[in-house]
Amino acid sequence: MVISSVSGRAARDACPGALQVHAAADGALARVRVPGGALTTDALRELAACAGELGNGVIELTSRANVQVRGLADPAAFAARMAAAGLLPSATHERVRNIVASPLSGRSATGVLDVRPLVAALDAGLCERPALADLPGRFLFALDDGTGDVLGLGADVTLAAHSVGHPVGHPGGHPGGDLTLLLAGEPVSSVTADAAVAVALAAAETFQSIRGDAWRVAELPDGPARIAERLPRSAPVAPAAADPRKGGVFPQVDGRVAVDVIVPLGRLTTAQAGLLADLTPAEVRLTPWRTVMLPDLVPEAAGPVTAALAGAGLVTDTASPYARLSACTGRPGCAKALADVQADALRWAESGTPGLPGLPELREQPGGPVHWAGCERRCGRPRGRVTDVVATPGGYRVSH
Ligand code: SF4
Structure with a gap:
C-alpha cells in the first residue's frame, strides 16, 4: 500500500x-x-x-x-x-460501525428525541453502502438526543436533536424534530429527523471521496466546510454540550x-x-x-x-476514585509499556499508593479525570482537562 x-x-x-x-x-x-x-x-x-x-x-x-x-x-x-x-451482521463493514448515542435516549426526560431508531437506520444504511466499507476504522458517528452528553466526543459526524419529535417509523407519533449536523464538532446545518440518516451517510460518503490519507474529518484541511458545501444547507442551531454523569x-x-x-x-x-x-x-x-x-x-x-x-x-458511587480513573493497556498487553499501569492504577484507587510522589494527595482531592499510561503516547486518554500519570524509565511522572 x-x-x-x-x-x-x-x-x-x-x-x-x-x-x-x-x-x-x-x-x-x-x-x-x-x-x-x-x-x-x-x-x-x-x-x-x-x-x-x-x-x-x-x-x-x-x-x-x-x-x-x-x-x-x-x-x-x-x-x-x-x-x-x-x-x-456485516463482514465487510464490521470495523466501520462506530456509532455512539446518548445512552438513556427514549428513556430519560433530559433528551428531546428518541434517537434509537436513528441508530438502527444509520447502522443499516452504513452496511448497505459498499463505498463506506473502506471508511477508516477511527471514523465516528454520534447521535445526541438533546442531552448534550455525546457532543464532547468530537465525532466526525454528529446529529444532535434540538426540537421535540419522533423519527420515522416510531409507533408513537408523527415524524418530526430537528437535529443539528456537526462535522468534527462544527455545526454546519439543520436537518429533519426523517432526512437525518441520509444526510449523515452522504457526509460520510463525501469524506470518503475526498479524504486522501486522512482518517478523521478534523485531519482534512477545511474538512467540515468542504463536506458541508456538498450537502443540503440550512442554518444550524448550536447545541450545548453537557458533561456525562x-x-x-x-x-x-x-x-x-x-x-x-x-x-x-x-x-x-x-x-x-x-x-x-x-x-x-x-x-x-x-x-x-x-x-x-x-x-x-x-x-x-x-x-x-x-x-x-x-x-x-x-x-455506583459517583464520588469513587474509579469514577475518575482510566488507564491504557500497559504491561503485559503492550510491548511499549514501561509499567503494569492497570495494576498500579487500581492500587492507587484502593489505597493512594504510598511512595509514589504526589499521588496519594491526588486521590484525596476532588477533581477531573486521572489517566495512567505506560508511555508518552497516553493511549485512551480522555478528552479535555486530565491529570496524567505517565510511566517513565525513572518512575511515574504526574502532570496536570
Ligand atoms: S500508552 Fe504506551 S504503553 Fe500504553 S497502550 Fe499506548 S503505547 Fe502501550
Missing part, C-alpha cells in the same frame, strides 16, 4: 475488528462494534462465555461503547460465535429507573458480566465513558441491585 509522503502514515488502517484482529503482546485482540452501545442480555452472556472460553476472561469496554477481548487462542471461533450472537440511579420517563455502573478500568470479568445480564430485564447500554447502564428497573430494585454490584466489585 502507498505510504503518504506528507504524513508518513501507512495507508492501511490497522484498527482491529472481530475478523481483522490485532496481534498484541498478550495474544490476538478482537474488537466488536456495538452501535448505540445496545447489547441484549443474551449477547452479553455470550460475550462473557467467549471471553472465558477463548480469551483471557475479561471484556474490555472502549471509549466508543464497543467491547474487546484479548488473548484469543482461536480468533476464528470467536468471530463465528459473535456472528451467531448477532454481533457481526458517571454512576448512580437515573429516573426514566416511564417511572422506572436506570442504574449506571462504573466498571473499574473498564474491565469486566465474566462473572461481573453475567451478573449485569441477570440484573436487567432485557438489555444493557454501554456508554462512551466506559460504564454500563442497566435500564428499565423498578425503583424498589435500585437498592438491592446496587448492593449486588458492590459485592461483585462494581461501583
Whole structure:
C-alpha cells in the first residue's frame, strides 16, 4: 500500500475488528462494534462465555461503547460465535460501525428525541453502502438526543436533536424534530429527523471521496466546510454540550429507573458480566465513558441491585476514585509499556499508593479525570482537562 509522503502514515488502517484482529503482546485482540452501545442480555452472556472460553476472561469496554477481548487462542471461533450472537451482521463493514448515542435516549426526560431508531437506520444504511466499507476504522458517528452528553466526543459526524419529535417509523407519533449536523464538532446545518440518516451517510460518503490519507474529518484541511458545501444547507442551531454523569440511579420517563455502573478500568470479568445480564430485564447500554447502564428497573430494585454490584466489585458511587480513573493497556498487553499501569492504577484507587510522589494527595482531592499510561503516547486518554500519570524509565511522572 502507498505510504503518504506528507504524513508518513501507512495507508492501511490497522484498527482491529472481530475478523481483522490485532496481534498484541498478550495474544490476538478482537474488537466488536456495538452501535448505540445496545447489547441484549443474551449477547452479553455470550460475550462473557467467549471471553472465558477463548480469551483471557475479561471484556474490555472502549471509549466508543464497543467491547474487546484479548488473548484469543482461536480468533476464528470467536468471530463465528459473535456472528451467531448477532454481533457481526456485516463482514465487510464490521470495523466501520462506530456509532455512539446518548445512552438513556427514549428513556430519560433530559433528551428531546428518541434517537434509537436513528441508530438502527444509520447502522443499516452504513452496511448497505459498499463505498463506506473502506471508511477508516477511527471514523465516528454520534447521535445526541438533546442531552448534550455525546457532543464532547468530537465525532466526525454528529446529529444532535434540538426540537421535540419522533423519527420515522416510531409507533408513537408523527415524524418530526430537528437535529443539528456537526462535522468534527462544527455545526454546519439543520436537518429533519426523517432526512437525518441520509444526510449523515452522504457526509460520510463525501469524506470518503475526498479524504486522501486522512482518517478523521478534523485531519482534512477545511474538512467540515468542504463536506458541508456538498450537502443540503440550512442554518444550524448550536447545541450545548453537557458533561456525562458517571454512576448512580437515573429516573426514566416511564417511572422506572436506570442504574449506571462504573466498571473499574473498564474491565469486566465474566462473572461481573453475567451478573449485569441477570440484573436487567432485557438489555444493557454501554456508554462512551466506559460504564454500563442497566435500564428499565423498578425503583424498589435500585437498592438491592446496587448492593449486588458492590459485592461483585462494581461501583455506583459517583464520588469513587474509579469514577475518575482510566488507564491504557500497559504491561503485559503492550510491548511499549514501561509499567503494569492497570495494576498500579487500581492500587492507587484502593489505597493512594504510598511512595509514589504526589499521588496519594491526588486521590484525596476532588477533581477531573486521572489517566495512567505506560508511555508518552497516553493511549485512551480522555478528552479535555486530565491529570496524567505517565510511566517513565525513572518512575511515574504526574502532570496536570
Ligand atoms: S500508552 Fe504506551 S504503553 Fe500504553 S497502550 Fe499506548 S503505547 Fe502501550
